[in-house]
Amino acid sequence: MKFDNSVLNVKLAAARPNPWTNRLHLDLPLVGGLIALMGLAFVILYSASGQDLDVLLRQGGRLLLALAIMLALAQIHPDHIKAASPLLFGLGVLLLGAVLVIGDIGKGAQRWLDLGVFRFQPSELMKLATPMMLAWYLSEAGLPPRWPTVLIAGLLIVVPAALIAKQPDLGTAMLVAVAGSVALFLGGIGWAYLLALAIALGATLPIGWFMLHDYQRDRVLTFLNPEADPLGRGYHIIQSKIAIGSGGIYGKGWLHGTQGQLEFLPERSTDFIFAILAEEFGLVGCVALLAVYLFILGRCLHIVTQAQDTFCRLLSGALTVTFFVYVFVNIGMVIGILPVVGVPLPLVSYGGTSMVTLMAAFGILMSIQTHRRLFPV
Amino acid sequence: MRGGRRSTAISDGLRTRHTPFDSRMFLSRIALCVIGMLLATGLLVARLVYLQIVGQEHYATLSRDNRIRISPLPPNRGVIFDRNGEVLADNIPTYSLEVVPLRAGDLKRIIAELTELLGLTEDELQRFNSTLRRSKPYDRIPLRLQLSEEEIARFAVRMPRFPGVEVRAHRVRTYPYGNLTSHVVGYVGRISQAEMDLLDRSAYSGTLHIGKSGVEKSYETLLHGSAGYEEIETDVTGRPLRSLGSVAPLSGNDLTLSLDIKLQKVAYDALGEHSGAVVALEPATGRILAMASKPAFDPTPFVNGISRKAYELLQQDPERPLYDRALRGLYPPGSTVKPFVAMAGLEAAKLNPAKRVSCPGWYSLPGSSHRYRDSFRRGHGAVDLRYAVTSSCDVYFYKLAVYIGIDKLHDYMERFGFGQKTGIDLDGEMRGLFPSREWKRRVRKSDWSLGETVISGIGQGYVQATPLQLARAAAIMANRGGVVTPRLVDTARAGGKTRDPHADDPRPPPIEADPKHWKLIVDAMVDVVHSGRGTASRIGGGLPFRIAAKTGTAQVFSVGQRQNYRTMKVKKKLRDHALFIAFAPAQEPKIAVAVVAENSGFGGKVAAPIARALITNYLQVPP
Known part of the structure; x- marks a missing residue:
């Protein structure tokens, strides 16, 4: 007898009294948090760009595109997302390979694939495709994962990460690896496996060190002792610390940060934008930004705990934790507790690619949240 | 297994459902993540607090240094x-x-x-x-x-x-x-x-x-x-x-400056080929009119760093062009001290100026055979004080010095500035020396001998003076006792305000003496130039005013008891220095001058015309 679960397939959201957001598959608190973050972002960016309205307009355009993508993804049922996962992952890996080949033909770092209309960064796709693939694979392979599953999962993480690291884009490679690993961790991987993986990772670190490009090694060394070369590689970190420290509790005031406005701070509108916030708004501003991030994370975690199947849980959990790692790595780098890796401050740094990816992730989370069944299967 | 397929299908369906185990595991892992995230956030906040509160001052300073130059x-x-x-x-x-x-x-x-x-x-x-x-x-x-x-x-x-x-x-x-x-x-x-x-x-x-x-x-x-x-x-x-x-x-x-550059040029040119110094000042005020030292040097290369070679050349020049002779050159003043020694005799030792002394051309201390020669070897005959000054009779002053005694003489000469800094507003002037018993004991660690008194009376022996000191002593004589401090800078002007940097300087007390004595000595000094028997009579002609002066010849080289000093045979470096002090007009002095021309022989011959050139130029007389 075939169990007819169409009765149960009633959307949970239908029981909620907000038809407008229901129909759009939007999660209102999350949207609220994102808008607050965006507002803050534009205030900071205006100052960081040297009060350049063009920069704001361009960023605004990207934001609209990102919002559209979020909205679109929110409409897609998680089951379809799940179904598309292996396909997307396979495509991503292929494109990464293509980028590398083209990169070999061209000169130096190659991250872009020029599609004519716009340039596409396959590594950005992998930030989503990798956790999706892991969530798909683990939910299919059965939990908690045992040896073969763990090995295959590990391979699914290492292959895209290695391809991205080869570009070379260490920051993205790390984030992709983190996203996949979090999925594996949430999937209930045993501590013994975890320990074994950690040892394996530790063993490959020295090898990895030699495979790093000179500039990447420099970054790590610089992080360990920035004062060794104050006008060279350590310059970023030193100037950034000066900007943050001189901001004090209340900051120097909007548009009055001397470190930023006088261009002592490099990459002030992109990777180091947090230092602008810290200089102009002080500790108060920093804590406010962290609070907004925590609010968004809190809502995401709520979504994670409400998720109804393994795929949704693993994927939403992985995306949420990765989002936090983004924030942590960027701020940690800017305030000098992590090496300088090219990770932008999520949704605040100037630049479109990461914004689109992040908003897509939020779209997926909203889809997971708003496509819940009244009675979970 | 028969039901295998079906049970797999069911378990497939079940697998995607959340068994209690799955949920617990998942939630515990999420909880671990949350704990990790909170710890990480705490780390960020702690670091921010450290940078922005603890380190605020430090970084604020760095930030200021960064942007403000x-x-x-x-x-x-x-x-x-x-x-x-x-x-x-x-x-x-x-x-x-x-x-x-x-x-x-x-x-x-x-x-x-x-x-x-x-x-x-x-x-x-x-x-x-x-x-x-x-x-x-x-x-x-x-x-x-x-x-x-x-x-x-x-x-x-x-x-x-x-x-x-x-x-x-x-x-x-x-x-x-x-x-x-x-x-x-x-x-x-x-x-x-x-x-x-x-x-x-x-x-x-x-x-x-x-x-x-x-x-x-x-x-x-x-x-x-x-x-x-x-x-x-x-x-x-x-x-x-x-x-x-x-x-x-x-x-x-x-x-x-009080310096008159035209007069400075006159002094400089008048020295001609001779090394030496000329100092001219206003007797009433002590204001320096000219102060030249020769040879000199071009100061321009020093401004932006003179080359080592050029500097060595200047340093090794035997004529020592870097050396300021006017301020630092120590010369035996020779006979130029005689007017002052005469004043010392009159004032400190009750000398009778009319008393004549016989000058046979030499002088010996009682009980000694050593002959102190007179520069005029045949002797001046019977000389009184006035004539002794005019003719520069050494024998008279040998005796006078012994008569006064070295300590009294030293004390009185000190009042004319001998052995004393003049207090000019320039760094580095030399003190010079007029000896005393106490000085010899202290510095030379030995007892005074009477012979040293004898030669001190004619400005030889230990006596040393700078041209500046001589000019000032001449000025004091010109003032009839008024002591002045030489001054180079008249006024300093800044921000539209002009002031005299010496306005508050104390005026030294004058030398109180019998006006008759001043007159006697000044007259004797006038005779040096204007009487036929004067040692500088060659410069006395054709002047609408009188010059009071004294010649001097300082020995650089001592002549042995039986030797003859013949100028031309002695190497130039060992020839006598010619000295000359003067002031004019004698009754209302406007200028006092001291001239030292090194190794040029007799004072009246070389140094006196230099002084005359200065005086006539300053007093606007055509030469």
Whole structure:
């Protein structure tokens, strides 16, 4: 007898009294948090760009595109997302390979694939495709994962990460690896496996060190002792610390940060934008930004705990934790507790690619949240 | 298994459902993540607190240092004028070529092309490179210090090829009269490390030069002024963005000297080939009119660093051109002390001026066979005091010195400034010496002998004086006892206000003496020039006023008891120094002069005409 679960397939959201957001598959608190973050972002960016309205307009355009993508993804049922996962992952890996080949033909770092209309960064796709693939694979392979599953999962993480690291884009490679690993961790991987993986990772670190490009090694060394070369590689970190420290509790005031406005701070509108916030708004501003991030994370975690199947849980959990790692790595780098890796401050740094990816992730989370069944299967 | 397929299907369906185990595991893992995230956030906040609260002051300072550059504004050094407003030391603009490495881009190319364009020397490149190593990228580094008009033009045309290279105007000290004023006005030079350690650094920031000698050194504080500064906000490249405020520099005082550069030239020229010194001053005030030392040197190369070779040449010159003879030259004053010794006899020892002394051409102390010779070997016959001064009779003064006694003589001579600093407003004057028993015991650790008293009476032996001291002693005589302190700087003018830097100086007490005695000695000194028997009678003709004077001849070389001193046979270096002191007009003195012409023989012959030239020039008499 075939169990007819169409009765149960009633959307949970239908029981909620907000038809407008229901129909759009939007999660209102999350949207609220994102808008607050965006507002803050534009205030900071205006100052960081040297009060350049063009920069704001361009960023605004990207934001609209990102919002559209979020909205679109929110409409897609998680089951379809799940179904598309292996396909997307396979495509991503292929494109990464293509980028590398083209990169070999061209000169130096190659991250872009020029599609004519716009340039596409396959590594950005992998930030989503990798956790999706892991969530798909683990939910299919059965939990908690045992040896073969763990090995295959590990391979699914290492292959895209290695391809991205080869570009070379260490920051993205790390984030992709983190996203996949979090999925594996949430999937209930045993501590013994975890320990074994950690040892394996530790063993490959020295090898990895030699495979790093000179500039990447420099970054790590610089992080360990920035004062060794104050006008060279350590310059970023030193100037950034000066900007943050001189901001004090209340900051120097909007548009009055001397470190930023006088261009002592490099990459002030992109990777180091947090230092602008810290200089102009002080500790108060920093804590406010962290609070907004925590609010968004809190809502995401709520979504994670409400998720109804393994795929949704693993994927939403992985995306949420990765989002936090983004924030942590960027701020940690800017305030000098992590090496300088090219990770932008999520949704605040100037630049479109990461914004689109992040908003897509939020779209997926909203889809997971708003496509819940009244009675979970 | 029969039900295998079906059960797999069911378990497939079940697998995606959340078994209690799955949920618990998942939630516990989420909880671990949450704990991790909270810890990480705590770490971020802790670090922010550390940077922004604990380190705020430190980083705020660094931030200020980052953006604000204090640019010193050096003051204009005061100009030095002579009494008639002739400029003796000035600041004239010069142009230098400077490079800011940060803005220069390809420094190697720029230096190479500039070398070709301007013909930079190896020296200049080396200095540039060593400065480059010690400076910050946005500092200006001089490449060539004094650009000619033509070089500026050549550079200007190609300027766009040289980013970060600029022509800058500086002011450089110049001395229009060169050798004429090199000792008295002195010169400035680059501040040495030793000087830097003693300076008020904030007042001297941006200043490169400091007075090294003469008025330039002695009046350094007044001449220099005080540096101002500008706070300039810069961007990361050191490019000035705006001025945050400035404090204007305080210009140095313009100094007007009492020196008359025309008279200085007369003195300098009159010395001719002779090494020596001439000092002329106003008796009533002590204001220096001329103060020349010869040979002199060109002060210009010292301003921007004289080359080692040129300096060694100056130092090794046997005539010692760097040595200021007027201020520091110690000469046996010889017979020029006689008028003062005579005053000492009259005032301190109740000498009867009319009493005659027989001069056979030599003098011996009782119980001794040693003969102290008279410069006039046949002897002067019977001489009274007045004639003794006029004819410069040594025997009379040998006896007089013994009669007065060395200690009384020393005390009285001290009042005329012998063995005393004159207190002139220049650094480094020598004290000279008039000996006493106490002095000999203290310094020479031996007892005084009477023979030393004898020769002290004619300004020989231990007696030493500078030309400045002699001029001042002549001035005191001219004043009939009025003691003056020689002064070089009349007024200092700054910010529109003129003041006399010596206004508050105490006036030394005069020498009180019987006016008859003053008259007697001055008359005797007038006779030196205007009587036929005077030792300087050759300069006495054709003057509308009288000159009171005394000649002197200082032995450089002692002649043995049985030897003859024959001028031409003695090497020039060992010939006597010619000395001359004078003041005129004798009754209303306007100028007092001391002349020392080294190794030129008898004072009346060489030194006296020099003094006359000065006096006639100053008193506007055609020569």
